[in-house]
Each structure stands twice: as structure tokens, then as C-alpha cells.
Amino acid sequence: MPKRKRSSSSPSAQTFSLMEGNIDLLEGLIMHKEAISQEFENELVDFVQSQCAKGRKGEIKKPTYLRAAGTRSQGNQRESLMYGGFFDFNRQDCYVYMMLHRARPGKRGIVPPFPPILDRLVDHLINSNLLPADVRPDSCIINQYDKGDCIPPHVDHASYYRPISTLSLLGEEPMLVGSKFRTVRSCTWVPTVGKTIPLPRRSLLVLGGNSGNIAKHCISSCKGKRISITLRKQPDPDWKPDESELAGKKRSVEQKHNVVGGKEAASDDVTDKPKKKALSGSAKRRKKMMKQRGPVEPKCIETKGSGANSTTNNAQSPVVNMKRQPKSGEKQAKRNAKRMLKKRAEKNGAQS
Ligand SMILES: O=C(O)CCC(=O)C(=O)O
Ligand SMILES: [Fe+2]
16 A cells, blocks of 8 residues: 655645665655646646647647657557657657757757646646746646557656656546566556556646656556646756767666756656567668767667657757758668658558
């Protein structure tokens, strides 16, 4: 049974605890029930559903609207909407956008600013003391799950400030939070070192401290429809990724856990996946493109995971010099990226 304490700040707040050695993995995690009214929930659900319907019809483009796809997404058709900052969805999309826009994920301006309804939501959460005013979120990813959809275990990227928070709407699916997960089947995990946190409709889960920096979180195969609105504050404009991320080197344990100077990050699936897997066609193409691109190009921050996100914001990064002449390999890679984007768009069109 999870240890539940009442928070003094809010009568609806629950905290949890799970010791791994001398570290409480769930330190900083707070679940607030009834964070918004039922009327506001209806309004938000209408907004998300109408935007996703537009996305499916091609009226909202990538990366503002994205749909999970690819071999790792089998059975997972989660849809996402992004506002305020681009948030890498998976390596393939991230790569395509980097090639087409000469940009790194997280560059401001790639996705639209917050629509008024999200500004209103943030105001409400801050005014209700559920989120700290000095970490006001300026980036949002909305995930719309259908029955069977999931998000694999990951730690949100370390460049985002903590806490991050997730508002649950429409359905009630638990979030698994911990350091180790066993994959039961595709899209289904059980925490071997972790806890199952129930997320009632209209609840706000706040992941701060160890729960946001060290523990991973995931949603296993959903029983039905669910919408989550994840809010994060982006890194400062002069934030730069770690050298090893840019060079594609292996990340240190500390980086893997995204413990970077007390700051925090976006979701960057750090999943517990089988180590070796036959590469899919798109993965092979991606690998080939990576080779052509050379080692010093910006690299998506996704690590081993699938279908999650990393947002960085670094328009001034010297690595992304807009005026630099492309190398010949890059031209080919750019052509490949365009082809891949077209194929994906056709595929998405066929799905809708
Ligand atoms: O759907 C959720 O509640 C979690 C979403 C999430 O972890 C993410 O987008 O990083
Ligand atoms: Fe996340």
C-alpha cells in the first residue's frame, strides 16, 4: 500500500514514498485530486478532441500534431499536440525536423504559442497553489490515448525545469513511477522497483525532486480513452545540450537519470527495452542518415526509448548554425528526410 500523507498546502494532495537504498524515488511527487472543475474538464476535452480531429485531417501539421507510429509503436497510436515549444516525439520525427528546419528540438516558434485555454489552465493551477509561480510552464504536450495506447518508461529531459506536471482528463489510468520496470508485453509494464499511482480524472500529478529527476514514469496500455496535459517550463534560451548528446555518445548514468544541475527536462524515453532488436526499415534508413550526417551534427536526445519527447531550446546554439553550408552527405540526408516525412504523412493520412 502506498504511504499517503495529506499535504498541508492542499487538502486534496497525496504524497508517496519508495526507498531504493537511501533514496526516496517518490520524493517530490504530489497528486492533487480535483485540480480543475468538471466544466473546465469538458472544455479542455472539447479543445483537445477538436484539435486532434484537425490533425488527423492534415489541418494541423507536424510537429504541432503528431501520432505515434513505427515498429516500436505497434498497438500504440497515441496522438500528441504541442504548444509553446517543440518536444521531440521520436527520433525519426526529430531528425526529419532538424534536417528540414535546420533546428534542434525545442526551438521556439516551431509549434504555436499557448492557446488562451492553456494560458487559463496555467493561471488556474498557479492561482490554486498547485504549481509554483516561479516555474511557470511555457511548453505543453497533450497526449490523447485510446484503448491499448501507452507511453513507455522514461525520464523527461533534464533541460526542463522541475516540477513538471500532468493533468489527467477523460479516463482514469494509473501512472507507474519507479526505477525498474518489467515489460510484460508490448505497451505493458509492471514496476519492479516502483509504485502504481492512480490518476483520477481532473487530477494533477506533480513530478518534482527525485520523482521528476531520477524516477522514470510510464502509462501502460490504456483501458479506454484518456487525455493528459503535461506542462513544463523550458530551459533558458542559452541552454546547451551536453557534448555527449550532441556527439551521440553514450550518456553517463547521471545524464541517463537526467540529473542536470537541479534543472530538468522533457520526456526522453529511457525505456527498459530488449537490448538488441532487428532494425526496422525506417531505423535502418535513420542509421544510414546518421552515418552520412557525420558525428558533430545535433542529435536527438531520445535515448533508448520510443515515442517520447525531449525539448530543448537553443536557437543560438553554435552547433545549429543556420548559415553553414551543408556537407554533401547532409544533402542526401535532407532528401531522405523529406522522403521519410512524405511517407509518414501518407501513412498518417491513411490512418485517419
Ligand atoms: O500521459 C501522461 O500522463 C504522461 C505523459 C508524459 O509522461 C510525457 O508526455 O512526458
Ligand atoms: Fe513524461
